[in-house]
Every structure is written in C-alpha cells, then in structure tokens.
Amino acid sequence: xxxxxxxxxxxxxxxxxxxxxxxRLMSVFIKKIKYKEKKAVDDVSFDIMKGxxxxxxxxxxxxxxxxxxxxxxxTYPTQGSVEVRGRVSALLELTSGFDPxxxxxxxxxxxxxxMGLKDKEIKALENPIIEFAELGDYIDQPIRxxxxxxxxxxxxxxxxxxxxxILIVDEALSVGDASFRKKCVKKVNExxxxxxxxxxxVTHSASDAKEFCxxxxxxxxxxxxxxxxxxxxxxxYKELLT
Amino acid sequence: xxxxxxxxxxxxxxxxIFKLAKADIIKTYSGAALGWSWxxxxxxxxxxxxxxxxxxxxxxxxxxxxxxxxxxxxxxVAWFYISDMWNQGTGAMRKYSxxxxxxxxxxxxxxxxxxxxxxxxxLGLLAITIVLFMLAGHMPDKxxxxxxxxxxxxxxxxxxxxxxxxxxxxxxxxxxxLVKAFSTAIFWLSGIMWDPYSPAxxxxxxxxxxxxxVTYIVCGYRDSFIYERWFFEQPLLLxxxxxxxxxxxxxxxxxxxKLKEDLPDVL
Numbered sequence: 323x324x325x326x327x328x329x330x331x332x333x334x335x336x337x338x339x340x341x342x343x344x345x346r347l348m349s350v351f352i353k354k355i356k357y358k359e360k361k362a363v364d365d366v367s368f369d370i371m372k373g374x375x376x377x378x379x380x381x382x383x384x385x386x387x388x389x390x391x392x393x394x395x396x397t398y399p400t401q402g403s404v405e406v407r408g409r410v411s412a413l414l415e416l417t418s419g420f421d422p423x424x425x426x427x428x429x430x431x432x433x434x435x436x437m438g439l440k441d442k443e444i445k446a447l448e449n450p451i452i453e454f455a456e457l458g459d460y461i462d463q464p465i466r467x468x469x470x471x472x473x474x475x476x477x478x479x480x481x482x483x484x485x486x487x488i489l490i491v492d493e494a495l496s497v498g499d500a501s502f503r504k505k506c507v508k509k510v511n512e513x514x515x516x517x518x519x520x521x522x523x524v525t526h527s528a529s530d531a532k533e534f535c536x537x538x539x540x541x542x543x544x545x546x547x548x549x550x551x552x553x554x555x556x557x558x559y560k561e562l563l564t
Numbered sequence: 565x566x567x568x569x570x571x572x573x574x575x576x577x578x579x580x581i582f583k584l585a586k587a588d589i590i591k592t593y594s595g596a597a598l599g600w601s602w603x604x605x606x607x608x609x610x611x612x613x614x615x616x617x618x619x620x621x622x623x624x625x626x627x628x629x630x631x632x633x634x635x636x637x638x639x640x641v642a643w644f645y646i647s648d649m650w651n652q653g654t655g656a657m658r659k660y661s662x663x664x665x666x667x668x669x670x671x672x673x674x675x676x677x678x679x680x681x682x683x684x685x686x687l688g689l690l691a692i693t694i695v696l697f698m699l700a701g702h703m704p705d706k707x708x709x710x711x712x713x714x715x716x717x718x719x720x721x722x723x724x725x726x727x728x729x730x731x732x733x734x735x736x737x738x739x740x741x742l743v744k745a746f747s748t749a750i751f752w753l754s755g756i757m758w759d760p761y762s763p764a765x766x767x768x769x770x771x772x773x774x775x776x777x778v779t780y781i782v783c784g785y786r787d788s789f790i791y792e793r794w795f796f797e798q799p800l801l802l803x804x805x806x807x808x809x810x811x812x813x814x815x816x817x818x819x820x821x822k823l824k825e826d827l828p829d830v831l
Contacts, residue, residue: 337829346830347736350823391828395668398825410668419667423591432587435580436667 325407326369327488327520328393333402335363335388335544362388363399364544372408375514375521377531377552379559380541386524389541390490393522408520409437411486413477422466426457426476429465433480447483454505455479475502482509489513492524507533528556566821567813573670581677588681603685604692607644611637614757627759630790634700638789639756639782641693642714645686646722646778647747653678653726654743657734661831664734671824675726683719690715697789707788710795714784721777721809728816731823734831754778761791780805 339358340346349355363385370376378386391397392404394412419436420429430451434444452461455476457468465473481489489510511534513519525531531538531552538555540548540562548558574581593602611633618624619632626632652659656678663669690711694704733740751757753776758765760773760783773779780801787793795802 343736343738347732347739350732350735350819396665397828412667419662421587421591421662423594424587428587432583435583436663436669 324371327372327406327408328368328370328522329403329405330366330368330389331403333363333366333389333392333399333404334361335385335392335397336361336400361544363392365402366541366544366546367402368539368546368549370520370522372520373514373518374537375523375535377535377538377555378522378524378541379526379531379538379555381563383543384541385544386541387492388544390492390522390524393488394490406488408487409485410488410490411437411481411484412490413474413481413492420465420473420477423464425464426455426461426468427452429476430480434484437484439484451476451479451483454483454509456502471499478506482506482513485517486513486519487517488520488522490522490524510534528560531556566817570672570817570820573672574676577670577673581673581680584673585677585680585684588678589684592681603688607640607689610644611640614640618757627790630702631700634697634702635786635790636757637693637696638786641686641689642718642782642785643751643756643778644689645682645718646781647751648682648685649679649722649726650747650750651744652682653722654729654733654740656726656730657827658730658740658831661734665828665831671827672727672820675730676723679719679723679726682722683715686715693789702789705792707792707794710784710788713795714781714788717784717805717809718781721781721805721812724809724812724816728812728819731816731819731827734827735823750778754782756782774801775804775808777805777808 337360338349339360340349340355341357345355345357349357366385366389378389380386388397390412392399393406394410395406419433421432424432427448430448431441431444434447435441439447455461455472455478457472457476460468460472465476468476478491491510510519510521514521514534521534523531523535535552538548538550538552538559539546540555540559542562547562548555550558593600615633615636618636624632626635653675656675657664657671659678660674663674664671694708698704729739729743733743755773755776756778760770760779784795787795
C-alpha cells in the first residue's frame with residue numbers, strides 16, 4: 323500500500339496570547355507568566371494520498387490556513403504528528419515568500435533557489451513564468467510596487483511552473499480576473515493530469531471547489547466536522563453556515 | 565544535538581546562504597542614488613567626524629610613527645562590522661520574517677547570511693584601510709597576517725550573537741530596543757577611541773577590559789596594523805575570548821532551540 327503524501331494524526335495547534343510584549347519576553351525565562359490560549363486546530367486527523375484533490379471548507383477562523391501552514395512546514399503542531407512526503411509549493415497569502423525589495427524577476431530566482439532548483443533550471447522556467455504572469459515591464463520592478471492582483475498572478479505563475487508535487491492554493495485565485503482564473507484552472511488541471519499532482523484548495527466558493535476537487539474537508543472552530551466526497555462536503559458546509 | 569542540526573542545515577543550504585547574502589548586500593545599498601558608494605561614504609563621514617573632533621579639536625596624538633588618523637581607522641574598521649552585527653544582526657529575523665512565516669526555511673541560517681553580507685562590506689573597508697596605510701608609507705608586514713585570524717574570531721562571535729539576539733528580538737521588541745540602547749555605550753567603553761594599553765588607564769579598567777570581546781578584537785586589529793604584537797603573546801586574553809565565544813554560542817543555541825517553533829507564530 324502506498325503511503326499517504328500527507329498524514330495528520332491528532333494534530334492540535336494552540337496559540338499563546340500574552341497581555342503584552344514584555345510578558346512574552348519574560349515567559350521565555352519564567353514559567354509562571356499567565357497567557358490566554360487559543361486553539362486554532364483541535365485534534366484533527368486525515369490522510370491524503372498522491373493525486374487527490376481536496377477542498378478545505380470553513381468560515382474564517384476555522385483553522386484552514388493554520389492547517390495549510392503546518393503542512394507547508396511554516397509552523398508546528400502543539401500536539402500530534404504530521405508527515406508530509408513530497409515538495410510543497412504553497413501560495414499562502416499574497417506576498418507568500420516574496421522579498422518586497424527585489425524585482426519580480428529577482429524573486430523568481432530567489433523562490434527557485436529556495437526550492438532547491440539550480441540556476442540553469444530556473445533560467446529555463448523564467449520565460450514561461452513571466453508570460454503566464456502577464457506582468458509586462460513590471461517584472462523588473464520591485465514587488466512592493468505591485469498591486470495585490472499582480473502579486474497573486476506572479477505567485478501563482480511561479481508556484482504552478484516550478485514542478486510542484488503538492489500544490490496548496492489558499493484563496494489566491496479569488497484575486498484574479500476571469501480570464502486569469504481560467505488560465506489557472508487550465509494549468510492546474512494540466513499538472514494534475516500529467517504529473518499526478520496532489521492539490522489542496524481553500525475556498526469559499528463551492529463551484530470553484532467542484533471544478534478541481536473530488537474530496538472535501540469541512541472545518542469549524544478548529545475541529546474537523548466532515549471529510550468525504552465533494553458533493554456531500556459542500557452540502558454539509560452549507561448546512562453549517564446557516 | 566541541536567548544534568549538529570544547525571550545522572547540517574548550513575551545509576545543505578550553503579548555496580542559498582551565499583545567494584541570500586549577496587541579495588542582502590544588494591538590498592542594503594541599492595535604491596539609494598549613491599548605491600555602493602554609500603557603503604564607503606557612511607564610515608568615511610564617521611571617521612572624519614571623530615578625526616576632526618579628536619585630532620584637530622582635542623589634539624590627540626597617534627602612537628610613535630603613526631598619525632592619529634591611521635590609529636583611528638585601524639580600530640574603527642573592525643568596529644563598523646561589530647556595530648552592524650550588534651544593531652542589524654539583532655534585527656535579522658525581523659528583517660527576513662517572510663522566510664520564517666511564509667515558507668519552510670532553515671531559520672538558523674538567517675543570521676549567518678546577514679553576517680556574511682556584513683563581512684563582505686568589512687573586507688572592502690579593510691582593503692581600503694590597508695591601502696591608506698600604504699599611502700602613508702606603512703607597507704603590509706608579517707603582522708598583517710593576523711588579520712584573517714582576528715576576522716575569523718570576530719565573525720564567529722558576531723554570528724553567535726546575531727543568532728541569540730535576533731531570535732530574542734523577534735520575540736520581543738523591547739529586547740531589540742534594549743540592545744540598540746547599549747550600542748553607543750559599548751562603543752565608548754571598549755577602548756576604540758582611547759588606547760586601553762595606555763599607562764594612564766587605571767588597573768581596574770584594564771582588568772575589566774580583559775573580558776570585553778570588542779576590546780580584544782579592536783586591539784587585535786591595532787596590534788596587527790601598528791603595534792606589532794602577535795596574538796600568542798597574550799594567551800590569557802585569547803583564552804578568555806574563546807571561552808566567551810563558547811558561552812555566546814551556548815546561549816544562542818539555547819534561545820534558538822527554545823524559540824524556533826514560536827517564531828512563525830509571533831512574527
């Protein structure tokens with residue numbers, strides 16, 4: 323039996339909220355400092371196999387982004403275990419992994435290098451990425467001059483073209499216009515078919531989710547409420563919203 | 565053991581570390597109309613101000629055979645790197661927070677590439693210092709060979725500090741402000757603008773300075789440029805410095821290990 327590419331076992335994530343900065347610093351040295359605890363993820367377990375396309379549903383604050391951050395390796399679970407087998411290419415929030423002072427082109431190289439690609443490989447991908455992003459001359463301007471739509475387009479262009487194994491898309495598609503979204507949909511489907519991509523998709527739009535995903539996970543207040551095929555998951559999510 | 569994990573990360577990511585150091589240098593000096601020259605202009609202005617105030621104003625003399633200006637720059641060249649690492653090294657995690665909060669990245673390498681970036685600038689300033697000495701008629705001699713030795717010690721100590729302080733500063737802005745507040749004090753108390761070896765300095769100050777790592781490095785640079793002293797002539801000072809360096813790294817690894825998983829949540 324093949325091992326799952328993503329394994330979540332009883333994952334809980336707690337955030338410590340301190341009254342102020344000073345208390346947080348003191349807590350490094352003294353154990354008794356009081357804090358409020360917030361459970362962002364509460365005992366969540368699931369397995370995702372290679373090639374699956376899973377949509378994550380939930381209101382804002384349900385824990386979707388936190389789970390994706392844990393999968394990406396940005397943050398760590400407070401309890402439980404996580405196994406991720408494969409290169410994760412994630413678009414978490416719009417400025418994901420960009421250096422605002424460097425240009426779009428320089429950021430392509432930076433991202434590529436950070437993902438372990440050699441300069442030659444990045445050079446080969448440079449033009450397809452620039453074309454996909456449709457940024458024109460702006461590609462040589464610093465990222466801080468970009469609009470949110472531009473950042474989103476560049477981010478997606480890079481992530482989708484850098485041969486991801488696990489692609490995470492966190493509501494970034496919501497910022498593009500209709501023609502760009504169409505392009506993204508086409509590209510994602512392409513990679514899914516040709517390279518057995520595993521897709522994790524966070525969205526509030528049921529139609530977007532149905533487009534790609536065959537499975538849906540519904541979260542509420544950090545807890546996993548429902549994990550099944552996409553149609554049922556959407557139904558359950560809509561129920562929870564009312 | 566955490567130290568092995570850190571070393572492994574550094575080896576695995578060594579290409580990226582140098583690329584990020586390069587990007588850090590470019591970012592620090594690009595954009596401003598003066599660009600690269602700013603890296604030289606800023607220290608030059610500082611040197612000019614001190615030279616003017618001390619040499620012209622207070623009539624401070626240099627040691628036998630050397631102008632006050634040469635005595636000044638031979639120590640200041642080390643201080644510029646140390647001061648950069650004290651202030652900006654402490655801000656390393658905050659400056660590169662996007663590497664911590666938006667992607668999976670070996671955080672322990674952030675202070676390292678920032679340190680390398682500052683070291684490259686230091687090498688440039690050091691070259692200029694050597695050229696200035698030559699123009700004044702003092703050719704490089706065998707004592708100059710100690711400079712890489714002191715530079716290495718300075719780099720290791722500063723990088724250890726940056727790892728410790730940048731993790732702490734990321735957790736607490738108060739800590740960062742505290743560090744910045746001490747910068748001027750360290751400059752004046754470490755014997756950069758006055759000679760710690762001078763007979764006029766009281767015994768208890770000399771004893772205190774034995775334990776000041778900044779003093780050790782700055783005097784080491786001056787020993788190489790001017791005073792013709794070998795590092796092995798003062799083994800006790802070297803031993804103290806090495807001991808302090810080990811303690812610094814112990815603190816750095818303790819802070820890193822304890823806080824590294826909290827950083828993405830706090831920044």
